[in-house]
Amino acid sequence: DIQMTQSPSSLSTSVGDRVTITCRASQSISTYLNWYQQKPGKAPKLLIYAASSLQSGVPSRFSGSGSGTEFTLTISSLQSEDFATYYCQQSYSTLWTFGQGTKVEIK
């Protein structure tokens, strides 16, 4: 199975800050990488697919980059509604796997 590792596991930040979350794959997955946002008690929401494509309806402050084994999710200017947990997911293998999550908290 392909293992996905996110860093950091959590971060404290402020509204308006630039936030970067990293996701590493245990083997090369090209650009078969998705990002999801999850708020407490809610279902995950797709943000980015194919490493850098913005899902319809998602604000442009979210962006994704990377290929191979290292990927990043960037929030250019954090808004109050962005405090949540973020997960990466590889879709290179049909045994989909997720990272452990990164919790973005208010400083």
Added chain:
Amino acid sequence: EVQLVESGGGLVQPGGSLRLSCAASGFTFSSYGMNWVRQAPGKGLEWVSYVSSESSTIYYVDSVKGRFTISRDNAKNSLYLQMNSLRAEDTAVYYCARESLDYYDSSGYYSRFDYWGQGTLVTVSS
């Protein structure tokens, strides 16, 4: 509007069985692969199972193979997960999720889970 609504969760004893359902609406259900993804309390997301649009391809995570069975009824726009021999470690919120594909050539595509239900809680405890 795409909607996925799970049901069937509850409290069950270890070794027991439960059948989850996911009712789909707002899209052509028979054209999409579907998944079950679970989340143990306070933990991350774990993909559990996949069924293709016509049920010709099915996958499971190793930890549920031989115990869980995914199925679908395209006439009823419904997805199911039959869970047998349940264990404490199966306790989780179970989400159904639609898979969308983006083709970049004749055989290559990107897969994403673009719509999710609200989840149903399964608790395995004596």
